[in-house]
Amino acid sequence: MTSAIGMNELLAAALDAAMSSGASYADVRGVEIRAESLGVKGPAVESLERFDSLGFGVRALVDGAWGYACSAELDAAEAVSTARVAVEIARASATVMTAPIELVPEPVHRDSWMGPTEHDPFAVTLEDKLELLTSATAGMQVSPKIRTTRATMDLLSQTTWFVSSEGSSIDQSFVQSAAGIEAVAVDGSEVQQRSYPGSFRGHFASGGYEVIAEMDLVANAEQTAEEAVALLTAPLCPQTVTSVVLDGHQTMLQVHESVGHPTELDRVLGMEAAFAGTSFVGIPDLGSLRYGSEVVNINSDATISGGLGSYGYDDEGVAAQRVDLVKGGILVGFQTSRETAAKIGAQRSNGTMRAEGWENFPLIRMPNVNLLPGSGSFEDLLADVDDGIYMATNKSWSIDDKRLNFQFGCEVAWEIKHGKLRRMLKDPRYTGITPVFWGYCDAIAGPEEWKVWGTPNCGKGQPGQTMRVGHGTSPARFRNVSTGVSS
């Protein structure tokens, strides 16, 4: 903070102005972000970008309706005028209202929370970071067919200050680190890619440079590139109905799209209908809908360490919680907010409201939505497959507006014959209907295979907000899956 006025005084001034202008409830959130992003292509530095952001937003409830305004000008007069704009907007909202918004109660919190960081990634020199990335791209030059090699690193440090008219005052800070490598092989019209540890800029987690060191990018470079080359001549993943084992990375995407989003209560209530869509799940389904087989247990848990959705409090000051969403295959919970919890008669929000930066209105966002581990090793999953396909590393995704009909693609697959991996297959894709697909889940690997993955690019809301979301998964097995795709 380098401004003339401290963040705490600024937040207090905005909160006072909102309440004295007629709000029945208000909260004010200040956010400071520091980000660094490095990209290396082959031996060259393709991008080296740093970005800092600082500002605040005021959310006001007036006559039962919301208004939100924000500013990056950090002075007392701006705090007051921004709060008044939020109130003016809320008054306008209240003119088009059928039912006033009610908020379920939340205890007052006065607290500080900090995520784990062993090794501050911003203290590591740029030279060292670039050296790591260029060593990794050099390690991927295994063949003239390797057309592009890329290594990336993304670092984020965020501090949030929150005050509410109910008396809560919370500050929290965390650091998140990410890195990954990618090799693209080309032969004529055939283009294939492999990534490590995951696609779309690698693996993201809460924590410092230790997260990146653990990946050992350089040691994995050669195999990543060799698989990209091997894919060029691999046979096409067949169009069939068969047993499929998904790796942890693809299982993350499967959980995200087909369980995480449909159990967001704002979607269930139709609040995202026009844009992101709704959900095949309805309120009366709670406690009765068979979402998957008995081995399927999924929770929403912001309290675990190391996920992109690990925090102390959400962006409306509700303490982080662990909530079961699917238990023994039955739908038992939703991800909620103070507003939506009131609409279904729940006693308390389960704390999943988050906003991107200071600029945005908080929405229900997945914290860490986790597929709980079963038992046994990855090899045990394969052992019970006589004839099937193992797919790894997400490449594409698409799902309908009720989150039922999905089609997902992976970077690579291998045939499974008599319990063992055999030939590599290219362009693996599979399709299904959400509860049918999860109904055919018959095994999930155990805690030793379980890992908290992260996706930094979950989109929702208008204006669009990009959120960082975590998913703990281990590889999982599904029967009767339709693979391949025509055309």
Place this chain on the structure above:
Amino acid sequence: MSSGEPPLSVEAARRAAQAVLDTPGADGVEVLVSASAAGVTRFANSQIIQNIARKEVRAYVRVAVGDRVASAGTNQLDAEHMGSAATRALEAVRATRGDADWPGFARPDKDGRAEPVGRWDAATAAASPARRAEAVSQILRASDSNNAAGIYETSSYAFGVFSSAGIDCFDAYTRCAIACLVDNGESTGWGDSSSHAMGEVDVEAAAHRAAEKAEASKSPHSAAPGTYEVVLEPAATGAIIEYLSYAGFGAKQVLEHESFLARHTGEEVGAPSVSILDDVWHPQSVGIGFDFEGVPRKRVAVIERGRATGPVSDLRTARQMGVEATGHGSGSNELGPFAANVVLEAGDKSLEELIGGVSRGFLVTRFHYVNILDRPATLLTGMTRDGTFAVTDGAITGAVHNFRFAQNVLSALASVQGVGRDLVSLAPEYGGFGSTVAPALHLGEFDFVSTTSH
């Protein structure tokens, strides 16, 4: 709340840049300034649920020393923060390595001076929350539904690029967009409208269309997946060409062999009635007259009368390809140049005539969640939503459940039977930069691969 002025004045943008253009130790400095003031009112279940005013400003300072380059950004435009951004960029430059493909910053003598497009409407920029709420009331009345959802947006944007090499350009635009989904409990319907000027956005017509589509979508039956003729309404055409652009209109994707243009430039890839351009100067486009390097944004035909003609470029890729830059720098070397104002040129048929030409197929209102399956092959997948109808012998015969498609876009464009005469301006799907301008299309072949129960 807003006076109708741009969210940042040219003077303020230039002043912020000038604080760092002479940074000691740098051979060259470029500053990209962007600002926005978004007013977005969202409604669902026929009431306003979220309503925001979002002002933001960003400055990105790009510093070069020889052929070493790095950038640092801030959202505070005072001289102190700008100076600190320049210092951090310079630190990063010292740590980085030489870049053999560094083209240098844009130069007005070589790359030209940009003119503003001027898609500015003061009334849109000045629209108050009360005005937006009134528009939502109008939408709800016109939709005649107790379950409508959507947005009404009035936003303004400003961009400037300033450099030590003499680039000094600034442009601003406004956008008004409405989207309306009507859910009658059994089926849904959709209507939208978008323009740089709120006076040109007909909220009632969009709401009526949504209500009519929802009504017509009642009692859908399940049709078998397969290859069919389709008529895509403009919103559906727009999604396909937006993703085609994303999949392969940029020179970087060509250089990396990931674009269809790498193998097909000069070849016939579409029917002769198909011309796709990037053209911010089209009267229905919404955007600015230069790219994020300050190079004038040119009109570029990517597919001209069915023939693939070439990609859009930025300074880096133009240098690599030995051509003149087209002014499509995205500000990111990783993303590469980007066609943000795609236009599919109009044909001569009304929507009714296009439907009339279908012997057995479907009419698609819009798509949902389109994504790329195979970039070089232009293979996309996605779902239909909010109004999919069976067409037999030129007439709509009823609603059907939604389909998933998996379609090679070039094959679809090669099968074009007719192009609509009415162009519609579409706001980018995820609220990003630019616009898409598209007509309805009659395609001879489109692959629906599965269906759903709604």
